[in-house]
Structure formats: structure tokens, C-alpha cells
Amino acid sequence: MRRMFLASVIASVLIALLAIGQGIAAEYDVGGRPFTIMGYITQGAAFNITGKNRLDAPQDLESALTNVFLETAYKPRDDLKFYGSGMFTADWAYDIKSNNNDWVSKGFASSRSNLYMDNKDWQLVKEAHVTWTPPNWNIRLGKQIVSWGEMDGFRLIDQINPLDGRRGFADVEFETTIIPLWMAKAEYYVPVKPSWIQDLGVEMVFNPNAEFVGNQFIKPGNNAGGIWAPDINSGLPSPPFPPGAVANVGSANFDFQRPTAFNSSGYEYGLRIKSVIHDSIITLNGFYGLDQMPVAKVTGMDPLTTAANGNLLLHPDFTGKYPLMRFVGGTFSRDITPLKASFLGGVAPVLRFETFYEFGATEWTSTNDWVHRDEFRYAAGMDWKVKIPVLNPRAYFTISPQFTDRRIMNYPDRTDFTLQTPGGPLYENNYLTSLMITTSYLHNKLVPSFFWMRDLTNRSNFFRYQVVYDYSNKWHFSLGVMTFSGSIQGQGFEPFHDKDEVYFKISYKFG
Amino acid sequence: MKVRSVLKCFFLPSLSLAMLAGGLQAADYQKVDAGTYLKHKGAMDDPRPVYKDLSYKKVLPPDVYAKLSWDVPTMEKAWKEVVGFAAPEVVGKIAPEIKPGKYTYKDMETMPGLKELMIPYFRDKFFKPGAPPWLGNFPEMTLIPTRQFYYQLPVAEATKRNEGKTKLDSKGYIIPSSYESGIPFPRPSGPFKAQQIVYNWLKNYWCAESSDSVGFFLGFNSHMKMDFNGLIEIKTVRLQGRCAIAPLGYFDERAKSRKEQSAVMLSYLAPRDQYGTAVSIVSYENPADFDLFQVYVNVLRRVRRMSATDTQDAVGGQDIIYDDNSGFNTLNPNRYPYKIELVGEREYLVPFSTDGSIYLSSKKGLELKNVEMERRPLYVIKMTQLDKNYVYSSRLLYFDKENFVLYHIENYDQKGRLYRTNDTFTTFVPEMGMTTQTFVISRDHVDLHSSCATPFITPITWLRRGDMSLEGMIKKGK
Numbered sequence: 001m002r003r004m005f006l007a008s009v010i011a012s013v014l015i016a017l018l019a020i021g022q023g024i025a026a027e028y029d030v031g032g033r034p035f036t037i038m039g040y041i042t043q044g045a046a047f048n049i050t051g052k053n054r055l056d057a058p059q060d061l062e063s064a065l066t067n068v069f070l071e072t073a074y075k076p077r078d079d080l081k082f083y084g085s086g087m088f089t090a091d092w093a094y095d096i097k098s099n100n101n102d103w104v105s106k107g108f109a110s111s112r113s114n115l116y117m118d119n120k121d122w123q124l125v126k127e128a129h130v131t132w133t134p135p136n137w138n139i140r141l142g143k144q145i146v147s148w149g150e151m152d153g154f155r156l157i158d159q160i161n162p163l164d165g166r167r168g169f170a171d172v173e174f175e176t177t178i179i180p181l182w183m184a185k186a187e188y189y190v191p192v193k194p195s196w197i198q199d200l201g202v203e204m205v206f207n208p209n210a211e212f213v214g215n216q217f218i219k220p221g222n223n224a225g226g227i228w229a230p231d232i233n234s235g236l237p238s239p240p241f242p243p244g245a246v247a248n249v250g251s252a253n254f255d256f257q258r259p260t261a262f263n264s265s266g267y268e269y270g271l272r273i274k275s276v277i278h279d280s281i282i283t284l285n286g287f288y289g290l291d292q293m294p295v296a297k298v299t300g301m302d303p304l305t306t307a308a309n310g311n312l313l314l315h316p317d318f319t320g321k322y323p324l325m326r327f328v329g330g331t332f333s334r335d336i337t338p339l340k341a342s343f344l345g346g347v348a349p350v351l352r353f354e355t356f357y358e359f360g361a362t363e364w365t366s367t368n369d370w371v372h373r374d375e376f377r378y379a380a381g382m383d384w385k386v387k388i389p390v391l392n393p394r395a396y397f398t399i400s401p402q403f404t405d406r407r408i409m410n411y412p413d414r415t416d417f418t419l420q421t422p423g424g425p426l427y428e429n430n431y432l433t434s435l436m437i438t439t440s441y442l443h444n445k446l447v448p449s450f451f452w453m454r455d456l457t458n459r460s461n462f463f464r465y466q467v468v469y470d471y472s473n474k475w476h477f478s479l480g481v482m483t484f485s486g487s488i489q490g491q492g493f494e495p496f497h498d499k500d501e502v503y504f505k506i507s508y509k510f511g
Numbered sequence: 512m513k514v515r516s517v518l519k520c521f522f523l524p525s526l527s528l529a530m531l532a533g534g535l536q537a538a539d540y541q542k543v544d545a546g547t548y549l550k551h552k553g554a555m556d557d558p559r560p561v562y563k564d565l566s567y568k569k570v571l572p573p574d575v576y577a578k579l580s581w582d583v584p585t586m587e588k589a590w591k592e593v594v595g596f597a598a599p600e601v602v603g604k605i606a607p608e609i610k611p612g613k614y615t616y617k618d619m620e621t622m623p624g625l626k627e628l629m630i631p632y633f634r635d636k637f638f639k640p641g642a643p644p645w646l647g648n649f650p651e652m653t654l655i656p657t658r659q660f661y662y663q664l665p666v667a668e669a670t671k672r673n674e675g676k677t678k679l680d681s682k683g684y685i686i687p688s689s690y691e692s693g694i695p696f697p698r699p700s701g702p703f704k705a706q707q708i709v710y711n712w713l714k715n716y717w718c719a720e721s722s723d724s725v726g727f728f729l730g731f732n733s734h735m736k737m738d739f740n741g742l743i744e745i746k747t748v749r750l751q752g753r754c755a756i757a758p759l760g761y762f763d764e765r766a767k768s769r770k771e772q773s774a775v776m777l778s779y780l781a782p783r784d785q786y787g788t789a790v791s792i793v794s795y796e797n798p799a800d801f802d803l804f805q806v807y808v809n810v811l812r813r814v815r816r817m818s819a820t821d822t823q824d825a826v827g828g829q830d831i832i833y834d835d836n837s838g839f840n841t842l843n844p845n846r847y848p849y850k851i852e853l854v855g856e857r858e859y860l861v862p863f864s865t866d867g868s869i870y871l872s873s874k875k876g877l878e879l880k881n882v883e884m885e886r887r888p889l890y891v892i893k894m895t896q897l898d899k900n901y902v903y904s905s906r907l908l909y910f911d912k913e914n915f916v917l918y919h920i921e922n923y924d925q926k927g928r929l930y931r932t933n934d935t936f937t938t939f940v941p942e943m944g945m946t947t948q949t950f951v952i953s954r955d956h957v958d959l960h961s962s963c964a965t966p967f968i969t970p971i972t973w974l975r976r977g978d979m980s981l982e983g984m985i986k987k988g989k
Binding site for chain 2: 033145146174383472
């Protein structure tokens with residue numbers, strides 16, 4: 001481990017020196033063709049601001065995240081490109097606070113093995129693919145990202161690549177959270193079309209299950225999930241416990257059945273028809289594969305333990321699998337020009353819509369069993385730029401609301417059982433909405449933004465206030481605050497109610 | 512994960528793919544991509560004459576170069592017939608004592624004629640030593656003899672053939688169906704003379720009907736510190752009224768059925784945040800039809816539909832807005848209409864670069880070096896915005912009378928302050944009848960920021976629709 005750490009530090013320093021010493025562009029000539037190196041180095045710090053000495057929140061510094069992202073591209077021919085990227089992530093809070101009594105006694109130090117350093121091969125090697133683009137074709141083999149959908153922050157139809165959510169809502173870069181997979185993708189753009197179709201392409205995706213990763217979710221228990229471990233309580237049986245006794249959900253054991261490498265049970269297939277019709281982008285999507293999120297049952301309980309504050313901690317055993325996922329869906333996007341208004345700046349909103357119908361989704365019940373139900377999910381979003389001169393005389397405000405519903409078809413009669421997720425009940429309709437507002441000052445150098453996500457069904461909120469200063473196209477500084485609240489214990493964002501934090505990040509981007 | 516299995520599974524097919532691609536016949540054309548361009552011209556402090564080192568005769572396949580070249584005297588004669596004059600014959604009337612030679616800004620004090628020949632903005636804000644807050648001042652220049660500018664022979668023929676066909680309505684707006692090809696109003700006249708001049712620019716044939724270009728894009732704050740450093744590739748296609756590069760007329764059936772006018776595909780190679788972003792814009796003949804504006808967003812790995820009405824916000828830290836790209840927003844009686852007037856018609860000194868040796872110096876206040884100027888007969892057009900909600904209250908534009916190229920634009924905000932200016936330094940390629948952009952300077956006079964672009968534009972004959980559409984965006988994207 002020490003060697004790995006030292007190697008990582010040396011690599012980071014070398015990359016930094018290489019980057020800083022590069023001047024305008026990190027480009028080399030290899031065989032007469034350009035070979036590009038670029039990336040970024042970020043260093044962040046986050047401080048809990050809940051203000052109370054809570055079991056699920058460290059005092060003061062709670063993370064000191066470093067990301068080093070390196071990407072390379074080489075084009076030996078105009079129609080052939082090799083691309084690779086790698087990332088190193090470390091949270092130095094585990095070193096800085098290793099002797100901190102609060103950090104150790106609350107169990108955060110014990111999550112070191114999960115969250116100190118991302119050094120698994122699938123974490124270090126992000127993308128590695130070759131792309132061949134003869135006329136009308138785009139063929140890509142290798143570890144890659146295939147991104148579907150129109151929504152930001154909500155994942156409906158975008159189900160091919162898993163997500164790394166272990167670090168919760170921390171201000172990580174987009175490319176750090178999507179997990180590339182080894183896949184083959186072929187796109188064919190149809191040259192002869194009816195005149196009412198401006199563009200038409202067919203995309204086929206095959207995942208041979210070279211390495212099943214699945215979504216990386218926040219684990220319960222400070223000693224497993226770290227600073228983002230949710231605060232969830234569960235009632236204890238009486239007797240033997242006093243009436244009304246509760247325990248916190250602590251670390252759990254997860255035993256998820258996953259397909260072995262290249263086993264056909266893990267094969268995944270995606271088909272997307274992409275088109276531009278009358279200036280609208282329309283896609284039809286179909287997917288057959290595995291849900292990146294497992295479904296689980298409680299199959300046991302380890303002995304109760306006691307937390308630093310004297311609370312009892314439950315340690316459930318979960319057994320589960322990554323169930324089959326089959327859906328068809330589509331997306332639509334265009335601007336609605338009749339809605340432009342001169343007094344608002346003359347910009348028409350862009351409407352984004354996406355939907356899918358999943359056949360036979362596997363759901364967890366309140367009776368700790370699995371059932372199959374179809375699901376219908378849809379989401380609508382809008383991006384509207386408006387001019388508010390009194391607040392910003394020179395730049396526009398971009399206002400982006402989104403709404404989504406996850407509807408369970410043939411929802412069970414509640415007298416039998418209800419459906420649930422680890423994050424709380426799953427209702428017949430499950431509504432989420434979000435709002436993003438951003439603008440810019442100082443010639444686009446200062447970008448403040450406000451983001452609000454509301455779980456309408458569980459009546460909970462997540463707010464993020466952030467300002468980014470782009471000193472140059474190399475140096476960027478971010479400062480922000482995140483807050484969480486909820487009305488129903490253990491549901492929606494409520495389990496994160498003690499996670500309010502202020503964060504700061506410096507980024508150096510090169511290439 | 513079994514590393515060996517994965518490598519075996521993907522390495523071999525990938526290697527096969529690469530070998531298959533490599534085994535196919537390579538293009539017999541040395542594309543002037545970013546790497547090639549960087550070898551012949553640096554972003555700054557580089558006086559090399561890029562249009563000599565990378566002349567089109569050197570970079571284009573011989574058959575293509577031959578297709579895009581015509582007899583110079585024939586082109587000169589044809590264009591003179593079309594517009595009614597040759598520039599050298601109509602200049603020299605103002606301050607005839609100012610002859611070709613080298614001049615410095617100090618000469619304006621002793622030579623009032625030199626001062627008189629300068630566009631006022633140049634006299635006050637450009638022709639002087641480099642100093643904050645904007646890049647691009649030049650304290651010295653070489654005055655060269657005025658040249659005749661003309662277009663490709665097929666453009667002259669099309670202009671002559673279609674003269675008189677293009678019509679304006681009663682308010683001076685073009686009737687789209689009446690335009691076929693060529694410069695619509697080669698001899699502007701009548702009550703809508705100003706509008707005709709503007710439409711000549713909108714329908715012009717500079718920079719080739721199909722082109723592939725690469726260039727740096729640098730931004731500097733008011734302290735002359737670089738805050739943006741971009742590298743961009745741009746493909747452009749004229750979709751309607753093609754005369755010189757096949758296919759002639761409409762580019763394809765889609766362009767014809769949808770009445771498309773032009774297409775641009777822009778891809779970012781740098782900075783890192785924008786690497787792998789591609790922008791596709793298709794414009795239509797009918798000004799009432801909004802552009803089809805799509806962006807491949809690199810970090811999302813997705814194509815997003817953007818609103819083509821979002822034309823007044825500054826483009827990512829640059830000193831232009833979308834509406835400034837063609838000089839001004841689409842002429843539409845129902846959306847930010849203008850009152851267009853001809854306010855000047857006379858000769859001025861206009862900056863050029865005959866061989867691409869012009870360069871930005873990193874020292875001495877970011878001065879521009881190797882600037883050449885020549886007397887040009889110009890139209891000065893004032894466009895007064897009739898909608899008080901628009902970002903600009905008026906624009907002042909300087910067009911060349913001979914080829915209708917737009918050289919200088921001043922944009923004033925609703926308070927009457929000078930807001931943004933844009934200046935294009937061009938290079939004329941005689942054997943191809945082509946005027947191309949060599950250096951572009953944009954200045955923000957309110958935020959005190961400036962930027963420059965150094966495009967190298969190559970006329971090509973092999974662009975496909977796929978290069979300009981969804982397929983092209985995905986290929987250029989990350």
C-alpha cells in the first residue's frame with residue numbers, strides 16, 4: 001500500500017510538472033501525426049457545517065479530495081483514433097485525521113479501505129478505446145461511455161454505464177462518476193432518407209460483460225460509507241427492547257450475485273435510432289441487459305454494536321442480484337421558438353423529454369421478497385435563457401427546471417405489501433424535480449449557480465449554491481455549499497440531514 | 512477482472528480494426544490539420560509567411576488545385592465587367608500624396624492625409640503602440656499598392672447570368688425564392704442600395720464554398736494576460752447557390768428540399784475543457800427559419816439541441832456573440848429589425864496580410880506585426896436596431912465595394928457606448944479568386960477584453976453531408 005501511495009504521489013507530481021511545463025498545448029508529433037495529452041488536477045476540501053456533534057457527521061474537515069485525470073488521444077489517420085484516460089483519486093482526510101478522536105471514534109477512519117484511494121484497475125483506467133470512422137460509420141471498441149437521454153442529474157434511459165456514487169454529492173467532475181465499460185459500439189448513418197428526415201443514424205451497442213462493475217452506491221455505516229453514510233433509524237422489537245427503542249443502521253454485508261466475466265448472463269444489448277426531424281432531435285431506444293442497481297433482501301442480521309454516542313447499531317446482511325432490465329423508450333428535444341419574448345432577451349426555451357417503459361422490473365417488497373412489475377418512467381426538462389438586466393446587465397440567466405416520475409404499473413394492493421428501496425418506500429408514483437439557475441459575470445469568468453432538487457414524494461430537498469471563478473482556461477476555483485433536509489425520517493434526502501457542507505476546490509487543467 | 516481476457520477480447524479486434532483502417536488507401540492530400548498548422552505557424556511571435564509555406568498549390572492535390580484555379584486576367588476582366596470598375600482605378604483620390612511605403616503612427620501628426628485615410632476607429636484605437644487594455648495595436652505598417660479583388664470565374668459568370676433576378680420586397684428584405692446564385696446586387700443602387708450591399712455580403716463567396724480550416728483562438732484580459740487559449744477546426748459548406756465547387760446549385764437533395772443556405776461544423780481541440788466538443792449549425796434561406804443549432808457536449812457524451820434564438824450571449828468567454836458571426840443577426844422584419852442606411856462611400860486604408868506573415872507579438876503590449884494596408888473603396892453602412900430589447904442599438908459596418916467583404920464592425924449598446932468591435936485581416940489568393948480570413952481581432956470595450964483568431968482556411972472539394980451533420984458531430988466529439 002505504501003508503495004502504491006508513493007507511486008501515485010510520484011506520478012501525480014510528474015504529471016503536474018509535465019503539465020505546467022507544457023506552455024500552450026501538450027501535443028507531440030508521433031509518426032507525423034498529433035499525439036495529445038491533457039487532463040486536470042483538482043484539490044478540494046469540504047467542511048461539515050451542520051453545527052452539531054452528530055454521529056453521522058465529522059466535525060470540521062470531512063474530505064480533502066484529490067483527482068488527477070489524464071487523457072491521451074492519437075490519430076494515426078483522419079478516420080482512426082486511439083483514446084485513453086486514467087484517473088487517480090485520493091481523499092487525504094484519512095491521513096490528515098487519522099489521529100483525530102472525533103473521526104476515529106465515530107468510525108469514519110474505518111472506511112479508509114473503501115474511500116481513501118481509488119486504486120482498483122477499473123478505477124485507474126477510465127477509457128481505452130479505438131474508434132474507426134469510415135464514411136457513414138462510427139465504430140468504437142474498448143472501454144467506453146455510451147450516454148443516452150436528455151436529462152441532467154436524473155438517469156432514466158441512460159442505463160448502460162454504471163455510476164460511482166460512493167462519494168455522494170461531493171463536487172466531483174462528471175467524468176469521475178461515470179464508469180466506462182468494455183463494449184463494442186457501431187453507429188451507421190443512413191445516407192438516403194425521406195426528405196422529411198434530416199439525419200438518421202442507427203447505434204448498436206454490445207457489452208460482452210468483460211468486467212461487471214455495477215453502480216457503486218453509498219453504503220450505510222460510517223465505517224463503510226464514510227462521511228456520506230446515511231442516518232437511518234430502525235425500530236427494535238419490543239421485547240426484548242424497550243418500547244420505542246430504535247437503532248441506527250450501521251455497516252451492512254452485501255452479497256450480490258454478479259455474472260462472471262464474459263458469462264452470457266451478463267451480456268447487454270442496446271439499440272438506438274437517432275434522428276433529426278424538422279429540426280427536432282428524436283431517438284428511439286431499446287435495451288436488454290442488467291440493471292446496474294442491485295435488488296436485495298435482508299437475509300440476516302449480525303450482532304448489534306454500540307456507536308460512539310451510545311446508540312445501538314444494526315448490521316443487516318443483504319443478499320441480492322443485478323436483475324434483468326429490458327426497456328424501450330425515446331427522447332425528444334427542440335426549441336419552442338413561439339415562446340421567445342423580446343423583453344426577456346428573445347431566447348426561446350429548449351424542451352427536453354425522455355421516457356421509457358421497462359418490462360418486468362424486479363422490485364423489493366416490504367415483506368422482504370421480490371416481485372416483478374412493469375415501470376413507466378418519464379421526464380421533462382427545459383432550458384430557458386432570460387435577460388434580467390437589474391441582476392445582470394450583460395449576461396443571461398439560464399433557468400433549467402426538470403421533472404420526473406417513476407411509475408410502478410399494477411402497484412400492489414397495500415394491504416398485502418408495499419414496495420421499497422434501500423432509500424425508503426417506492427410508491428405508485430415517485431416524483432422528483434430539480435431547478436438549476438446559472439449566469440455569469442466578469443466576462444464569463446465568474447459563474448454563480450443555484451441547484452435545487454426536491455423529492456416531491458418523500459418531501460425532501462437538496463440545495464447547492466456554488467460559484468466558480470475561471471481565472472484562466474487553466475486555473476479554476478470553486479466555492480459552494482450543499483444542504484439537505486427532509487420531512488420523513490429515513491426517506492429521500494432526509495438521511496443526509498447532517499451532511500451540510502461547505503466545499504472549496506482548485507483545478508488546474510492542461511492540454 | 513481477468514486482465515488478460517479483456518486484453519485478448521478487445522486488443523485483438525482493436526488491432527484488427529486499426530490494421531483494416533490502415534490498410535485502406537490513405538488520402539493523397541496533406542490535410543492542414545492542427546499539427547501541420549502548428550509546424551508552420553505558431554500562435555504568437557511567428558513571422559513565417561504561412562500562405563507561402565503552406566500555399567494551396569502545395570497542400571492541395573494537383574487535380575483539385577487545378578479545379579479551383581482559373582486564369583487571372585480572365586477573372587479580372589470578368590469581375591470588372593460585373594461590378595463596373597477595378598479598385599486601383601477608383602482609389603487615390605483622397606490624400607494622393609500618401610504613396611506605398613512604410614509608415615508609423617507618428618506620421619499621422621505630420622501627414623494629415625494619412626490620418627484622413629484611416630477608418631476613425633483605426634486612427635484612434637489601432638494605429639498606435641501596443642498597450643492595455645486590448646491586443647492588436649500596430650505602431651507601423653506597410654502601405655501596398657491597391658489590388659483588384661475578384662471572385663472565382665464561375666461566380667462572376669453566375670453573377671452576370673442572374674443579374675436583376677434577385678428581388679427585395681417593399682421593405683427591402685430579400686425574397687428568398689428570387690435568389691439563385693452569384694452576388695445578387697453587383698452594382699447596388701436605388702432606394703434600397705444599403706440593403707443590397709448588406710445582402711451582397713450575406714451571399715458572398717469568400718473563403719470558398721467548401722472549406723476546412725484550423726486556427727488558434729486566444730483571449731486576453733485588460734492586463735494583457737492570456738485567459739483563453741483554444742484550438743479549433745471548422746468545416747463550412749455553402750449549401751445553396753454553389754458555382755465553383757461541385758455539386759453546383761444545391762449541395763444535395765436535403766439542401767434543396769429544406770432550402771438550406773449554409774452549414775458549419777466546429778470542433779474544439781483545446782482548451783481541455785472544450786476538447787471533444789463539436790458544434791453544428793445549419794442556416795436556412797428564409798430568414799424567418801431559425802438555424803438548426805446542435806452541440807455535442809463533451810462531458811455529457813451527448814448531442815444537445817440548442818436554441819438558435821440564443822444569439823445575444825457572449826460565446827464562452829469570447830468577445831463576440833452568436834449574432835456577430837456573420838457581422839450581424841439575420842435580417843428579419845419580425846425579429847430585431849434594423850433601419851439600414853448608407854452613411855459613407857469613400858476610400859479608406861484597410862489592413863491585410865499578403866502572405867500570412869502577420870503575427871501577434873507577446874511583447875510590447877501584444878502588438879500586431881507585419882501589417883500591410885492598402886487603399887480600398889468602401890461602403891459604410893449604419894444599421895440602427897429598432898427593438899430596444901436587443902443588446903445593440905446600432906452597428907457601423909465597413910464593406911469593400913469591389914468584393915463586398917466585411918472588414919470592420921463597430922457595435923454600440925443601448926446606451927450608445929461602443930461595446931464590441933470586430934476586425935478581419937484578409938489574404939487574397941489571385942489564382943483562386945479567393946479572399947480568405949487570416950487574422951481576426953475582437954474587442955470588448957465595456958468588459959475591456961480582447962481576443963484574436965488565426966484561421967488557416969483550405970478550400971476543399973470532398974466534404975460530405977455526413978461531415979456536417981449528426982455523423983460529423985459524433986465523429987468530432989469525444
